[in-house]
Amino acid sequence: MNFIEKLNHAWRASDSLLCVGLDPDVTRFPQPLHNLDRKQAILEFNKAIIDATHDLVCAYKPQIAYFAAESAEAQLAQTIAYINAHYPHIPVILDSKRGDIGSTAAMYAAEAFERYGADALTVNPYLGTDSVTPFTAHAERGVVLLCRTSNPGAADFQDLDVGGMPLYQKVAQTVARHWNTHGNCMLVVGATWPEQMAAIRKIAGDIPFLVPGVGAQGGDVEALVKAGQRPDGLGLVINSSRAVLYASQRDDFAAAARQVALETRALINRYRARP
Template sequence: MEFISYLRQRWLSADSLVCVGLDPYPEKFPAGFSDQDGIFQFNKAIIDATHDLVCAYKPQFAHFAAVAAEDQLKKTIHYIKSQYPEIPVILDSKRGDIGSTASMYAKEAFVHYQADAVTVNPYMGVDTVAPFTEFTDKGTILLCRTSNPGAAQLQNLDVGGHPLYEEVARLAAQEWNHNNNVMLVVGATAPEEMARIRRICGDMPMLVPGIGAQGGDIAAVLGAGKAADGTGLIINSSRAVLYASSGDDFAEAARAETLSLKNEINLYR
């Protein structure tokens, strides 16, 4: 199944736009997750507690690679695919290179890790994007207007009467989306820019970081970014869910936080 169809099916069946980001900080785990398989076991508990409430999971590559836990990343994705195959997995690795290297990064995401979509930095142009979009059943999610405080320094630069992030959105929607598998990263902390991007890209799905720890406003995000049918957004929360409690009730607390976020989002749909 093509990724966009897969995602839309999950939006409807779960009645949710919530994505839980899997950003492991082993030092924040409760006691009992310090063995060699601790990251996977922590992720598994979070996934089992929240699986019926989400439209996607988003493991963050660097959080695994920095502690030499790539095997646990692969195991985490395999667990989701085997136990909850209806839920898409987005590998957040923000790759950005050209030629044979970009092709290898695409294989890394889609073949080695078996992710359903991957985040990509399009700064080097179509040469960066095309090796990913050639996997026609997978999703390629391009950084467009991100949620970090310094984003405007480059992304809002004027490039001939409009900001750079709008040019990325235009290219994504009009020139790079031949296989209908391109999406955009648009931060929750920039709702005005999100509204402008939505007008450019139509109903193209957006991955939305910046809710929770970064302070994005849910009502503003829905007002600016939802598609006409009330979907169109993959609203990510990572730390606020994963570390809602540092005690033995961490999984229950993660579920409560996810349910609260889902319900608040659905108020504005």
């Protein structure tokens, strides 16, 4: 299956739009992992979270910075390999927000898809078409383009008027009309902006959204689901990282993560369309 087919299958198999972000911050790890080497602790923590939540999610999203800061790129590769080996139906979105001139972008694509074995990659569209094409050319993989992000400073540039529309809408329009030729694009649309999300859904049609900002960032689940879902009740990959990962710092950390994931999935499903 290609990335979009895999995502469609995962949505239905788990009855879930929830994505768990794998942001392993060793300073917040539970006590049982403190006796391990920091790099080994990262891998063991990730495996415990994955085993506890695999039937509740439609995707996992490892954030590369949390691994690179610890020189734990090997553990990132091992984490993705663990998902692919044990839960091969669950897509992995590598969150690294790459974007550069074409020749460099091709190397970033090789890093994500060949070195790490990710199913999809987050990409910054700021450099334009020639910087995105090396990613979208991997037709079987997903390209998740920043559109309207969840952080407070997003408005500094993303809301600027460009030819009669905000820049984020121009990005959505460009992706939908020109860059999604292989049907493998997604858009990053923050949970903290449901009105903007609704506008992007009208522009983007059925293109899936990766939605950060749920949980620790305070996104309104009801508002975002109603604004961003497709008529089939799908189309959203709603990410929660810290709220799930660090639900407990005791021996029960994996069980606590599962409980938060269960509750988050149930909350999301409460507002989904059921055709």
